Amino acid sequence: MTTNIKNYINGQWIESKGTEYLDVVNPTTGETIARVPAGSKEDVEHVTDTAYKAWHEWKNTPAVRRVQYLFRMKQILEDNVDEIASICTRESGKTFSESKAEMIRAVENIEVACSIPKLMQSDFSENIATGIDEYFIRQPLGVGACIAPFNFPIMIPFWFMPYAIACGNTYIIKPSEKVPLTMTRIFELIEDADLPAGVLNMVHGGKETVDAILEHRHISAISFVGSTDVAKYIYQTGVKYGKRVQAQGGAKNPVVVMPDADEDTTVRIIADSAFGCAGQRCLAASIVITVGSAGDSIIEKIVMAAQAKKVGNGLSQGVDMGPVITRESKERIERLIQKGIDDGGKVLTDGRNIRVDGYESGNFIGPTIISLPDASSEIYSTEVFGPVLCLIHVENLDDAIALINSSRYGNSACIFTNSGNAARKFRNEVMAGNVGINIGIAAPMAFFPFSGWKESFFGDLHGQSMHAIEFYTQTKVVIERWHDEWTRKF
Ligand code: NAD
Numbered sequence: 001m002t003t004n005i006k007n008y009i010n011g012q013w014i015e016s017k018g019t020e021y022l023d024v025v026n027p028t029t030g031e032t033i034a035r036v037p038a039g040s041k042e043d044v045e046h047v048t049d050t051a052y053k054a055w056h057e058w059k060n061t062p063a064v065r066r067v068q069y070l071f072r073m074k075q076i077l078e079d080n081v082d083e084i085a086s087i088c089t090r091e092s093g094k095t096f097s098e099s100k101a102e103m104i105r106a107v108e109n110i111e112v113a114c115s116i117p118k119l120m121q122s123d124f125s126e127n128i129a130t131g132i133d134e135y136f137i138r139q140p141l142g143v144g145a146c147i148a149p150f151n152f153p154i155m156i157p158f159w160f161m162p163y164a165i166a167c168g169n170t171y172i173i174k175p176s177e178k179v180p181l182t183m184t185r186i187f188e189l190i191e192d193a194d195l196p197a198g199v200l201n202m203v204h205g206g207k208e209t210v211d212a213i214l215e216h217r218h219i220s221a222i223s224f225v226g227s228t229d230v231a232k233y234i235y236q237t238g239v240k241y242g243k244r245v246q247a248q249g250g251a252k253n254p255v256v257v258m259p260d261a262d263e264d265t266t267v268r269i270i271a272d273s274a275f276g277c278a279g280q281r282c283l284a285a286s287i288v289i290t291v292g293s294a295g296d297s298i299i300e301k302i303v304m305a306a307q308a309k310k311v312g313n314g315l316s317q318g319v320d321m322g323p324v325i326t327r328e329s330k331e332r333i334e335r336l337i338q339k340g341i342d343d344g345g346k347v348l349t350d351g352r353n354i355r356v357d358g359y360e361s362g363n364f365i366g367p368t369i370i371s372l373p374d375a376s377s378e379i380y381s382t383e384v385f386g387p388v389l390c391l392i393h394v395e396n397l398d399d400a401i402a403l404i405n406s407s408r409y410g411n412s413a414c415i416f417t418n419s420g421n422a423a424r425k426f427r428n429e430v431m432a433g434n435v436g437i438n439i440g441i442a443a444p445m446a447f448f449p450f451s452g453w454k455e456s457f458f459g460d461l462h463g464q465s466m467h468a469i470e471f472y473t474q475t476k477v478v479i480e481r482w483h484d485e486w487t488r489k490f
Pocket of ligand 1: 149
């Protein structure tokens with residue numbers, strides 16, 4: 001029998017007050033593995049009241065004590081990597097090693113947040129005028145919430161949550177309804193960290209739950225990660241209700257290959273970037289732009305590397321790539337591939353109609369590469385979010401940069417070259433917030449902000465690092481006067 005997932009509110013597992021449930025489907029086998037609440041406004045009312053009450057005590061718990069819970073959380077996650085990673089693989093389809101890599105990035109963020117006693121320190125100026133001192137204090141905002149996407153069920157809530165609670169906020173995580181099991185298991189395990197009830201909560205659901213979060217008067221800050229249209233909606237609605245919002249959206253990431261790039265390294269890194277996690281990474285390479293005399297030989301090698309990828313169950317040894325998340329997603333990707341062909345694209349390797357023995361009901365698409373005559377096709381400008389790489393050729397680096405800068409997205413852009421000048425020009429001129437130089441996935445470490453630009457990000461302060469701390473605190477400036485004659489008598 002499939003289990004109904006519960007919410008975690010005030011330190012307890014509680015059934016949703018909504019009556020509707022959605023199936024959670026294993027994308028490798030097509031089996032329903034659990035049922036998740038479709039969500040309700042009442043659940044959000046309940047969780048927010050709880051978190052708001054807990055905040056009053058938590059904000060005055062000394063930072064050095066708050067981080068002790070995070071140290072324990074880190075240890076618990078590290079002790080249970082394999083179990084959490086296998087649940088993640090089961091519900092998301094990514095390979096076991098990709099799930100484990102997510103855990104490492106999640107834990108990294110806890111480690112950075114553990115420095116909060118130092119990171120929350122402020123500035124003090126004595127004698128800004130005679131007998132007057134001025135300083136500021138960073139104070140938490142109240143209740144924060146994270147609305148997460150399906151593609152990194154472990155890592156993404158940790159771009160925000162450890163910082164938010166370390167700063168003295170209380171928190172609500174809403175996982176993607178497509179992958180609710182991983183975070184549910186993480187919450188079960190981290191109960192042993194003994195956080196005070198109400199500090200960290202989880203509520204499941206879809207649009208109704210999100211809308212209730214956006215509107216609730218006691219939620220002060222929202223961190224969203226997902227597709228661009230929803231990110232824009234979250235940003236605009238959250239701001240309308242007076243909240244602080246950071247909303248990370250979709251992407252279409254270009255990789256420029258210069259004629260002097262080291263071929264073998266470039267090929268290996270591009271193939272991993274484009275087809276790892278079945279292309280469902282917001283930093284995945286999705287367009288390769290070859291420049292000048294860079295061309296046939298490198299393309300031939302990328303095609304060979306794509307064809308060598310073993311597609312299958314992410315829990316099996318030796319598998320490089322799992323399925324995409326849903327049947328609808330698979331159909332959408334296949335439709336976009338066909339559109340690329342109809343628009344004059346040449347398919348160099350076609351992953352449609354792949355057969356994975358034993359997993360006939362899985363949402364598999366093999367690595368696919370399409371060479372495009374120009375940038376006019378829908379597949380060039382649309383985020384595919386699947387294992388599909390488009391190729392395009394330009395004459396020089398200026399043309400490559402101009403092409404990249406004409407995109408609506410600006411999540412990441414990478415260049416492969418041995419020329420310091422080309423790399424420096426690219427770094428300076430390209431309109432993207434995460435830049436890779438001889439790197440295929442320019443994913444910032446936890447002590448740097450995750451810097452999407454353009455329609456890949458709505459807001460001001462990003463996730464991770466000092467940005468997360470500034471996002472989850474507000475500054476209070478204090479100006480004090482203590483006249484000499486008042487203090488002389490002591
Ligand atoms: P999604 O936008 O469909 O869903 C994200 C979250 O929003 C989920 O929790 C979902 O329940 C909620 N949601 C969906 N539709 C909604 C609506 N109409 N109103 C209110 N809430 C809604 O995204 P997804 O398919 O889960 O994730 C894939 C997308 O996320 C891709 O576009 C990818 O590029 C993006 N992504 C971006 C980053 C980044 O750092 N920029 C990182 C990971 C994923």
